[in-house]
Amino acid sequence: MRGCRHRAGRAARRRRQKFGNTIQSVSHQLQYVRLMKFLHQRGFTSTLLQPALFTDTGRGLQTFRAIKPGQLIISLPESCLLTTSTVLNSYLGQYIKSWKHRLSPLLALCVFLVCERHRGEASDWFPYIDTLPRTYTCPAYFTDDVMAVLPACVRRWALEQRQTVQEFHSSNQDFFSSLQPVVSQPVEDVLTYAALRWAWCSVNTRSVFMSHPPNNFLSGQDVYALAPFLDLLNHQPDVQVKASFNDATRCYEIGCVSGTLRYQQAFINYGSHDNQHLLLEYGFVASSNPHSVVYVDTDLLCEVLKGDKSLNQKLQFLKENNLLHNLTVSGEGPSWRLMTALRLLSMPQTLYHQWKAVLLGQAVCEEREEWSIHTAQTLCERLLQDTHTALDKIKDLLQLCDPSVREQLDVVKALRQEERCILGRSLVMLQGIMRQPEELLPCQPDVDNVS
Structure with a gap:
């Protein structure tokens, strides 16, 4: 027995030396002990993963042993x-x-979460x-000052999310009142806007x-399912996983x-999302x-082209042809959609008959391309100026x-x-093209850019 303890201690020291203070096990903390029990x-039994605190991502799951390609990491x-079904x-x-009236599945889950949190330790x-x-850290929680420093597109989507949650609460007051028998305080003090917002974000960010x-x-x-323990897995864009409910084993795997x-x-992948989407839906970048x-x-297009x-x-x-949304710039330059829109915007009204051809990838003359x-x-x-x-x-707000x-x-x-990095790289690329106009951007769309 002494030898076993000696080997375990030596392994623990190797782990500490290798990873420094980047990983801290939290599986011994009461809340996680209760969760696992x-x-x-x-x-459920887990022999591969344990809750841990990571300096770069916060809470997550750490591997006990190496996981082989194709191996199941969780079967819940x-x-x-x-x-x-739990709620009903x-x-x-x-x-x-x-x-x-029939309620939405999302509302049913949110109300259950709020009521169960209200019950405290009496809740199963x-x-x-x-x-x-x-x-x-989803936009539904953002203060007005934080909203104001979001990029324009993201700010509009964030305000829509806040409005959605506000209506989610205000439009269901009659149903909330009917639940007075199941709560120990006045129902308006339990099913508050703050409580519904917390539940809405819990389901929106953590459900599978x-x-x-x-x-x-x-x-x-x-299509919602809250999955305890599994929802501690963090997102990494380049990770590939297979996730689904297995009807044979009756487990989410x-x-x-x-x-x-x-x-x-251990990471999973929430999908091929840009960081604006990750911030809006999950509250992180x-x-x-x-x-x-x-x-x-x-x-911004209208402001730049107001003449x-x-x-x-x-x-x-452009709107009628579904080409006025998802106009983007990456580190490699403007997207095909953005350049196609700009090529059409470069053409005079007298060439209206050629507009459709431009949308289909027809090249424009060198002058219009420039x-x-x-x-x-x-x-x-302009975007870079706004970002700065x-x-x-943000620097000023962080001090207060x-x-x-x-x-x-x-x-x-x-x-x-x-954004600052992306726009800087894109500007370098565009400035290089202006110096060497023979390297004009392609008029034909990339498959990945067509939606």
Whole structure:
């Protein structure tokens, strides 16, 4: 027995020497001890992963041993998943089933989370709810000052998210009132906007996709499942995994395509998302994201091209042909969609009959191509100027804000810093083309850029 302890201590020292202070195990903390006991009672066993705190990503899951390519890293039994079936079979079921209107699956899950959190340790799901974040860095939580330093496109989407959550709360007051018998305080003090916002973000950021059969009590697509322990896995853009519910084993399974080394953080991939999408939907920004882009807002196009008397007609034509959204710039330069839009915008109204041909990839003359590249350069310069202004404002705000706002600003700061790098590289590329006009950008679309 002494020899075993000696080997374990030596291995622990090697791990500390190799990784320094970048990884700290938290599996011994009470909330995680409770979580694992709760899951074990429901049939889950994990011999590959343990909760840990990482300096770069925060909470995550660390491997006990090397994971081979194709090996399952998590197999979570259906009994551990929190779904609408869980809600309908609970004390809330009778209220949902008898309500005059069918509720959405999202609302059912959110109300259940709020009520269970209200019940505290009396809740069967307390060991899981106790591990959920208390707040989130999604736009629904952003203060007005944080909203103001977002990029224009992202700000518009963020305000829409905030409005969605506000309406989610305000439009369901009658149903909330019907739940007074199940809560120990006035229902308006339990199902508050802040509580619903927390639940909405919990489901939106942490649920996995799992299709459920339709029922007579809920309306809309039912694809949510909250997955305790599994939802501690963080996102990495270049990781490949296979994730789905296995009807044969009745488990939600995640398999690692490429494998993971021992004592490393295990990652999954939330999808091929740029950082704007990750911030909006999940509240974080991924470093070294190969999908990173900067969006060009229509308002900026209008401002730069305000001298064109036929601008409105051209913009309407682009809109009708589904080419006025998703206009982006990457580190490799303007996207095909953006350059196609600029090529069309470069053409006079007298050549209206050629507009469609431009959308299909027909080359424009050298003069109009140079105008398009110069305009792309102007757009990048304006965006870069806005980014610098926002970063200066963020720097000022960080000196005055409280910790919760600091977390929000740190996420937006990371996004803005990435934008600065992307726009800088794109400008260098465009300036090189202007010096060597024979290297004009292609008129034919790349397959990946067509949507």
